[in-house]
Amino acid sequence: MLAEIITIGDEILIGQIVDTNSAFIATELNKIGVSVFQITSVQDDRSHILKAFSDAEKRAEIIIITGGLGPTKDDITKRTLCEYLNDKLVEDKQVLAHIEELFKNYISTPISDVNRHQALVPSKAQVLHNAYGTAPGMWMSNEKATFISLPGVPFEMKNLINNAVIPKIAATFHRPxxxxxxxxxxxxxxxxxxxxxxxxxxxxxxxxxxxxxxxxxxxxxxxxxxxxxxxxxxxxxxxxxxxxxxxxxxxxxxxxxxx
Amino acid sequence: MLAEIITIGDEILIGQIVDTNSAFIATELNKIGVSVFQITSVQDDRSHILKAFSDAEKRAEIIIITGGLGPTKDDITKRTLCEYLNDKLVEDKQVLAHIEELFKNYISTPISDVNRHQALVPSKAQVLHNAYGTAPGMWMSNEKATFISLPGVPFEMKNLINNAVIPKIAATFHRPxxxxxxxxxxxxxxxxxxxxxxxxxxxxxxxxxxxxxxxxxxxxxxxxxxxxxxxxxxxxxxxxxxxxxxxxxxxxxxxxxxx
The missing domain is CATH 3.30.70.2860 (Alpha-Beta Plaits)
Incomplete structure (x- = not known):
């Protein structure tokens, strides 16, 4: 059972941040018998991400993606994932309610349309609840591979890996x-x-x-x-x-x- | 002017170490106008490394490789680089003298044939002097790209980047x-x-x-x-x-x- 990790973000490629997410994810996957075949860091760029998806699914059954899920213009993972898997974005009511709740309780600025857009997810995606942030995790499959997209912020990513991704992989796949x-x-x-x-x-x-x-x-x-x-x-x-x-x-x- | 970084080592892919080398290299490259297009971590595996070389040279002119240069069986970068560039390994007398010097001055165990094999470099390679270790850096080109191979140990890699690789890239390539x-x-x-x-x-x-x-x-x-x-x-x-x-x-x- 092979997985690959794709980290998305120009900040990694200019050396502004060290990619610590991949080592954490690899460690947790190994514990349940999933081997990471390759780790790839790519730019916030549609065609580069599409190529990374296509290359990764030739080699691995599970592709874990971090980064590029925030509300701003440099965040394009969700749209690109949707394009890659021939899907369209739809509003998820539970995610929207969660975003509104987070804003009401913890964030002093008013909620905007940009924030509400984070509740848009590919129609075929299973949403992974991100208790600590506004960007949901997403689990999607095609005939070749399962794509799991997570926010890049380490504490949000770690919570999703431990409480959603690892249990779901363990329940879904037969592993050595x-x-x-x-x-x-x-x-x-x-x-x-x-x-x-x-x-x-x-x-x-x-x-x-x-x-x-x-x-x-x-x-x-x-x-x-x-x-x-x-x-x-x-x-x-x-x-x-x-x-x-x-x-x-x-x-x-x-x-x-x-x- | 685009570069890619390939880090080689199973220890990265099981999450045992965080790849901090790539962020350092990316930062130093950026300072001289070289952009890192992609960072890829691959296994200590001949065919995986060959594929990574071939993919990278389609996208970038400079490919910096770290890891897999040590004296032991899991270290195969040098042989694979040699195979990829249709070259053969030859003994470099200066590297051999340096290895013998390091053993004489700093290392209590006797020098072995395995150590002396580290003086083997591809015949077309320009050797980059690694003052702090026995594995030399190597600079090799084909018609598409320049391959720069460095040891994975961070303090050896950093010294080579600062004192050999960056000045040589700056002197060799026209950069924005x-x-x-x-x-x-x-x-x-x-x-x-x-x-x-x-x-x-x-x-x-x-x-x-x-x-x-x-x-x-x-x-x-x-x-x-x-x-x-x-x-x-x-x-x-x-x-x-x-x-x-x-x-x-x-x-x-x-x-x-x-x-």
Whole structure:
């Protein structure tokens, strides 16, 4: 089960903001066995977004989009998604009521037509309730992929991922299990470790992958296994980790687990 | 003049690290008039990287790649770049001397063949000296694009960008000027501001773009102009900013400039 993340916004491409959303989304998807194949950051530009959608749906079944849902002119994700999926925008009464409620309770300026336009959603979209903002999340499918569009503001996005997107993906798609274990080492460089564990690494089961994550004198070794049988993949990773302790136990100072 | 950034590494796609390299590179490129069209994060996988190279060179003249240059098995950027550009790896004597020097002075483990292999570079590559690490930067061109490959470790990458890549791009390519000015506002939401400045926004010169960057009660308005005449674009942005002060001066509390 593959997903892709598309982040939309010129501010990312001029380096004004770091895209922290993608790492959060990738982490949460991994926990439920969905692998992120590619992350793409594109401009606030209709044709660029259309191309990104079309490329992504050739590679992945789930496409999560953040950004470009605000009320102003630089925000075009919703219109472009609608165009891409041959749909039209219709007013969602619940979203409108929520926007009016937010304005009444928390926002000092009067509600405008621009704000009310945020209640327009593609007619085929399932709305994901954004408790903390005026831009709704949207879940739409065509025959190839499911497109999930979320606001780019991190606390709104995180709330939607945790409370709407992840549970809905878990309920909708059949997914393999993924299990990670990261072994932290200190005192030997990446290449010295690689030379010592070469035989072990070459004999890993095909569904177990190793990655080296070096950083200032420390090297983290991440074991990842993926497959339909949760117990099998966890056991395989634990068995391989145990072998690693017997080979380089003297430089291991800890581990992280993520089942 | 368009660039793209490709970051390579499974650790990005499982969310284990946030890609901070891209924002740094994008910022530095923007300062010399190079716009980043797209940022793509791909896996440590030969065919995925090849596809990313081929897609990127259809859109941009400069492709900056980070990651996948370390000494271990998960590091395949160099080999894939070589394959993509129909080249072969040859030993670079200066890089080898540098690696041996680093090991002699700073690294307690003995140098291995794996370390020495880092001195292999594509025969057509111009080597960019990485003072702080064993993986050299590389600059290679085909008829469509220039590929610049850098290590993913942030302090090594930053040193190479500032001291090798940016000066070399500036000396090699003819570039337009880019000028940004960001106006910081407080007290009105994005959509309220948009409604007030709508007429002004619609009458902006075509080479001046506006972006809204909202964040917890504050909204930054970024004006960006691009063109061959430095004075003209700076004047245009300053003129438009001055108009903005006359319309919403009451909510402006500061600005940032980046010429």
């Amino acid at each position: 299990h993924i299990y990670h274990k990261t072994i932290m080492t200190y005192g030997l460089g990446e290449s010295a470790i690689a030379a010592i564990i070469e035989d072990w690494e070459e004999n890993l089961p095909s569904f177990v992958k190793l990655a080296y994550l070096p950083n200032l004198g420390k090297v983290r070794l991440r074991l990842t296994a993926k497959g339909p049988d949760k117990n099998l993949i966890e056991e395989a990773v634990k068995t391989e980790a145990a072998k690693l302790y017997s080979i380089i136990g003297n430089i291991i100072y800890g581990e992280e687990e993520d089942g | 000027h880019i000028y940004h000015k960001t106006i910081m506002t407080y007290g009105l939401g994005e959509s309220a501001i948009a409604a007030i400045i709508e007429d002004w926004e619609e009458n902006l010169p075509s080479f001046v773009k506006l972006a809204y960057l909202p964040n917890l009660g504050k909204v930054r308005l970024r004006l960006t102009a691009k063109g061959p005449d430095k004075n003209l674009i700076e004047e245009a942005v300053k003129t438009e900013a001055a108009k903005l002060y006359s319309i919403i001066g009451n909510i402006i509390y500061g600005e940032e400039e980046d010429g």
